[in-house]
Amino acid sequence: xxxxxxxxxxxxxxxxxxxxxxxxxxxxxxxxxxxxxxxxxxxxxxxxxxxxxxxxxxxxxxxxxxxxxxxxxxxxxxxxxxxxxxxxxxxxxxxxxxxxxxxxxxxxxxxxxxxxxxxxxxxxxxxxxxxxxxxxxxxxxxxxxxxxxxxxxxxxxxxxxxxxxxxxxxxxxxxxxxxxxxxxxxxxxxxxxxxxxxxxxxxxxxxxxxxxxxxxxxxxxxxxxxxxxxxxxxxxxxxxxxxxxxxxxxxxxxxxxxxxxxxxxxxxxxxxxxxxxxxxxxx
Ligand SMILES: [Zn+2]
Numbered sequence: 001x002x003x004x005x006x007x008x009x010x011x012x013x014x015x016x017x018x019x020x021x022x023x024x025x026x027x028x029x030x031x032x033x034x035x036x037x038x039x040x041x042x043x044x045x046x047x048x049x050x051x052x053x054x055x056x057x058x059x060x061x062x063x064x065x066x067x068x069x070x071x072x073x074x075x076x077x078x079x080x081x082x083x084x085x086x087x088x089x090x091x092x093x094x095x096x097x098x099x100x101x102x103x104x105x106x107x108x109x110x111x112x113x114x115x116x117x118x119x120x121x122x123x124x125x126x127x128x129x130x131x132x133x134x135x136x137x138x139x140x141x142x143x144x145x146x147x148x149x150x151x152x153x154x155x156x157x158x159x160x161x162x163x164x165x166x167x168x169x170x171x172x173x174x175x176x177x178x179x180x181x182x183x184x185x186x187x188x189x190x191x192x193x194x195x196x197x198x199x200x201x202x203x204x205x206x207x208x209x210x211x212x213x214x215x216x217x218x219x220x221x222x223x224x225x226x227x228x229x230x231x232x233x234x235x236x237x238x239x240x241x242x243x244x245x246x247x248x249x250x251x252x253x254x255x256x257x258x259x260x261x262x263x264x265x266x267x268x269x270x271x272x273x274x275x276x277x278x279x280x281x282x283x
Contacts, residue, residue, distance in 0.1 A: 037146075040139070040142055040146050043137055044143065044146050044150055045150065047131040048130070048131060049126075049127055049131065049132060050126040050128045050130065050147065050151055051150060053125050054122060061117075061118045061156065063115070063156060063158030066104050066107055066108055066159035067104060069101060069104065070164060070165040070166070071090070071164065072166070072167040072168070073089060073167075073169070074170075074175070075168065075223070076223050076224045077222075077223060077224050078170060081168065081170040084217055086167075086181065086183035087183065087193075089166050089217055090164060090193065091197070091213040092214050094190070095197055104162060105162055105187055105190065108159060108187070111159060122155070128147060128148070129143075162186075162187050163184050163186050164185045165185075167180060167181070167182040168181050173224050173225060193210070215257060218256050218261060219262065221261075221262035222250055222262045222267065226250075226267070230264070230268070231250075236248065238271035240274040241274055243271055247271055248269050248271060248272075249272055249275045250268070250269065251278065253268050
């Protein structure tokens with residue numbers, strides 16, 4: 001019994017030592033591999049003609065930074081969420097950011113053109129696998145692989161494609177996710193919307209679709225949360241007739257169709273009847 005316990009102890013120690021030796025060997029071998037790789041990397045960095053030529057070309061090409069215009073918005077009102085399309089939302093935003101977007105579109109085009117020249121010059125100039133020393137390291141395949149790797153990493157990658165992604169999210173009144181929809185717009189569509197936004201007669205949009213999109217998004221800015229805040233401010237009474245009814249509605253004091261905005265100051269509580277009468281008077 002005692003003997004077998006001792007045997008077990010010895011076997012345990014033996015396994016333990018073997019494991020230790022294996023771990024030790026793995027550490028040594030991986031250190032050696034890393035050092036060897038570094039040796040090759042340093043060599044390529046120091047002696048590769050292609051890398052030197054590429055760095056020289058890189059100094060002459062400055063690409064434009066293209067900002068990201070992707071947008072998203074949440075609605076806690078299912079009706080507005082259904083009513084407003086991603087295109088409507090983009091149209092509304094473009095009224096305000098069209099200058100910046102136009103610049104980005106132009107810059108992307110310039111990047112595109114410049115990138116073509118850049119790649120052509122790289123193709124014409126850079127010669128791979130050429131070193132300014134004859135004492136090459138032994139493993140030529142490794143040398144080639146490492147040079148290709150470093151070369152590709154050093155090539156500039158400017159933004160040459162432009163698009164705007166729009167994501168609309170439906171939440172409940174507490175902001176919890178219920179549904180979402182998204183769409184992506186390419187330069188041609190964006191330019192078309194901007195063009196139609198700028199077809200104006202004074203302050204009127206000539207294009208009816210554009211105007212309807214803007215109105216839909218403006219109306220949709222009255223969240224359920226905001227609606228209840230307006231009722232509360234007006235003490236749950238119609239601001240025209242003073243009645244406290246259960247068919248209260250939020251009304252835009254200056255109507256959206258006349259350029260009114262969905263701001264707290266431009267909203268008031270009306271009963272359904274007063275709201276209806278106001279609506280018919282305006283029309
Ligand atoms: Zn009323």
